[in-house]
Amino acid sequence: MSRDAGLDRPREVDPASPREPDPRLDPLILERESRLLATTWADPKGFFGWFSHVDHKSIGRRFIATAFVYFTFGGILAAIMRLQLSRPENHIVTADLYNQIFTMHGTTMMFLFAVPVMLALGVYFVPLMIGARAIAFPRLVAFGYWMFLFAGIFLYAFFLLNVGPDNGWFSYPPLAGPEYGAGKRADIWAQLITFTETSGLVVAVALITTVFKLRAPGMALNRIPIFVWAMLVVSFMTVFSMPAVVIASTGLILDRLVGTHFYNYAEGGDSLLFQHMFWFFGHPEVYIIFLPAQGMMSTMLATFSRRPVFGYLAIVLSIVSTAFIGFGVWVHHMFATGLPQLGQSFFTASSIMIVVPTGVQFFCWIATLWTGRLRFPVPMLYALSFFVVFLVGGLTGVMLAAVPLDLQVHDTFFVVAHFHYVLIGGSVFPLLGAIHYWFPKLTGRMLSERIGVAALALFFVGFNLTFFPQHILGLMGMPRRIYTYQPETGWGGLNLLVSIGAGVMTIGLLIYLYNIIVSLRRGAAAADNPWDASTLEWATSSPPPAYNFLPALTVSGRDPLWEHPESQPVVVGLHAEQRDVLVTHVMDAEPDHRKVFPEPSIWPFITAVTVSVMYIATLFTPWGLIWGSIPITIALIGWAWPRGRGKKPSELDADIRAGRVRPLEQVQ
Amino acid sequence: MNRAVLDVSELPDFAFHHRNIVWWGTMGMIVIEGTMFAMLIVAYLYLKGRSPHWPPGHFPPMLLWGTVNTLILLASTVPNHLTKRAAEHLDLRKVRLWMTIALGFGVAFNIVRIFEFKSLNVWFDENAYGSVVWTLLGFHTAHIITDFVDSCVLLALLFIGPIEESHFVDVAENSMYWYFVVLSWIPIYAVIYIAPRVS
Amino acid sequence: MPSSTSHHASRDAHDRTRELALWTGVLAGPAVWLTLLEVNYALSYVACETRHTWFLHVATLVSVALVAAAGLWGWSAGRGPRDLPEPLTPPVSYDTSDTRARWMGHASIASSVWFIIVILSMEIPVIVLRTCQ
């Protein structure tokens, strides 16, 4: 381990490169270049310009902000549920509305907040952390953002029309099927899936390509920052898991819309087929939410321990193996469906063993703290509280992996408590910490420490008040998804406590929000690297310029900013008057070629609109698919149509024959 | 400032295969859609496993048109390969030629595909079997049509312009995607036409 | 520049098998385990019909052997620096690819050992449980 802790120093510099100052590094030259780059990489201004942004930082900011707006919606819904359940036989909302609300809450938090916000942070920070000038396929990422935005608008528009989905975020047939799922509610859920999957998949592909091909020269696989590793792994999980739910929900739509029988047992279908496919996606999704948070933990702990995180290899392997095992545990959501016990128990084994990689990371982090010189700003406090709350969720997870125990607590408030400890404890705590941590880079201002501590304290207390008693409620027999309960069940007292806790938690989050709003205006100006961190996103100004880095950087270790960055060679020779990006090799990030990246364009927005129209049309008629695809095709042609640099075919041909154009393979 | 530099100004500005990020984008699409095909095939086998007899109360699909289409697809890999190679050699004329021929195969395929649907011997809303075979075949057809339209636009560009060097990469990637469409068809063919005949 | 690219091609050629070994070493463990899981799940129905479990044990053994072999292959590929001409475009990629290869070699071993444990953990139900319940 320690041998390749990534600290190998540069060897003797290439004799070819001059020892006397390189003219291109002359401050005046750089100054002019930076101005030129700023105009080259600038996103267009004005109303229409606003719809044409392709800068990953602009898209990333919108992505993050939108995700938090949806988070707020989901939180409001949760508050209403807690009001309703605060005492037995309460009548704040009707059964019908309650069922919509808990469905919307789950759907919002999973599909419109948790997964998108993680991908969003990836969109903003992955290119910065690997020293790239842009994200791969910037227009595709913009398209992904618009689809995500429209997904939320679509869902909440129908919810406000009182046709929000009401079958749970898992929407099992036959309850959601043509016979029992009246109206359009289940279709809206299924189509929302299509929206969000479209968004998630394109962003995932862009992130994979970015990490593989756009890393700063010298950033070999063993030098990739752990957060980037996590985002890479998560993107792969997205690519392999989301198709399952696409097929599942498509089958549901077809059953409802054109009368197929995928899930209709009377015609040879099977409702468990849906459950299998849904959870084949659904469980990996939990890790899609969780692994980036682990990456944030490693990042923050390293920074605030003033040392590289201990056990880089172990942590990376843990992330990778968690991802794989995450694809082999889905049946533990179906233990009560009467599958053969032997088959189920294989999934018990995997569900129990998946704890180990996370345990390894815990131990590595504790080792990091053990040998670090610690500082305790708010992000670090979030990281430390993560240990406590997530641990509870992880341990109850072990219990749920046991078939017999699961049969008792499955679909009770015990499970509700468990996965809120895992998702809020495991993801939202690190996420809120990471927002504190990266806020200076995102906005150029620091968040207030004082207010931050207050928010965390209330959030922490409120969270545990809310969710710990739910374990007991579950064991006392309180099922999930009930809109009320009778007094004689004796659940009233704990539920009141839970609701009070939810109130405290809400206040904490409101203070957090207040902190952000205030600091945006009056926060202290942030230095380039306010935390004295080691990763590349801190090597540029806060917030970064449109072109991210000048001069472009190279690395020779895992913690570039802690390893004499000034002696690191820098990249020169990228043209400033066009969007030049250096493409490097997958394994060792050796420079390969320069690629000219696309200009801003409004076509991704237009395409997203046409696609949304098609999705919504297909809610009502299968022909929406046919007619809807025509405008999409037109939009895509507009998107792909070359502008500016294109030549007449004859001219290009002439250039080629004259040898003025040569691809890499032919350069000899 | 006296600093070593890494000069990349001499590097070329486009490349083929996995060295170009477009290849990774295409691969991403291929993996995603490949996984969807796999899921549908799993769904088919799952339903088959739960049904006492398969296909339930039907004759299996007629072999003729499906097999004809398989042959067309396999044959189409030849012009497809030549298109790809021409693109990698930046040979505009050959690219135009072979791509047009490859498109011809595409047309033929789509026409035969209509007869294929007819020869399935089942309607999609009769039972789960009908639903899954129609979805499989329809999903694959959607890919054929998508790639077909894509190729048409690309070919039009190559004739009327404006084009740039990177369009040769697009052509190469387009051919790679066609390979995927062909390869993914083979397991689907096996599932739709062979599986009902083996119990 | 020209010289360094032609030499680039040679590097690629030289690396291919080594990279293959390294990736196999790292990924064989999880991939084999995942396959085994699906296979076992399917076979559990067979086990119920036939009242036999020997094929489950066989599957486990085969998987362990595969993973161990892959891990060792990757590990050996990760050892020792290569005698190669100076890498492309100094001064960036010093001995990057050697430390990286060694790193992946370690990863191969670690990954294989870990997933052999996971594979063996799936034997417990087979031993404890009756074939049909």
Add this chain to the structure above:
Amino acid sequence: MPSRIQSALDSAGVQASRIEWLWWLMFWVCTAVFVAVVVALGMAVWRGRSADPERPSEATLMRGVAMATAATIVILIGLLVASVATGRAIGSPPQADPLTVQITGYQWWWSVEYVYPQPNLRFTTANELHLPVGRPILFKLRGADVIHSFWVPNLHGKTDLIPGRENTTWLQIDKPGIYRGQCAEFCGAQHAHMALVVVAESSDDFERWVVAQREPAPAPTTPAQSRGLNVIERGPCALCHTIRGTTAGARTAPDLTHFASRSTIAAGTLPNTPGYLAGWISDPQHVKPGSRMPPTGLSGEDLQAVLAYMETLK
């Protein structure tokens, strides 16, 4: 304490108590692990606060992490074995002659059929089971419309009732008593009001109950009762309900033959008293919005007559 009638931690049966044992095992193991990790974390943070702690070498740390990991794996394997062993124990089929009960889940009530080899011995009731103590009971579970889940925490974990499939589970009760179960799989608007009552009693009491349940409904004795029966047979009730011994024979709603012997109305929604019953019959949608039972719109007299008759359905 009321909560105890629907609690996984007050086991009254073989299966539930085995699961409870597993629960406490896991609870204590996990608590120990939690304490250990938090203590380690606390020590690490405490050391790290000092300016420059003497650092163990990376190798030492690696050994520590490796040992902790090994310990984790050992503990988890132990829990895995315990879990699978418990599964084997509760999954084993009944030895002695089991009582077979067929439960069918409807939106939002339970149809309960006691299955005997001889058809004439079979009988159907709803939402309330009487079960003998000390005798294995085999449950056959079906979903009539959507997926429900059969769950009586004091007796056993849950098993889903899935349309088109028949699931089975079995249990054996140790302690006589009254237990409450509730549908545990979200099944639509009134998922919250789909409870069932389990009366666990000695075999003698149980057999007496069985004999009573097999009887058809008693004939009305007073004019009011006769009028009530008349209203039921000619009115809307008979379109869905069965009362054995009368012309009411529809099966889409709970069997009312011995309705008065049950303790609750509408699957545990209300206690079975004339007052609540009157409210329920006249406007079910008020009590249980979305319920499949429409408002009957009976006149006052008819309603009183129906109540009078139904009180006789002991």
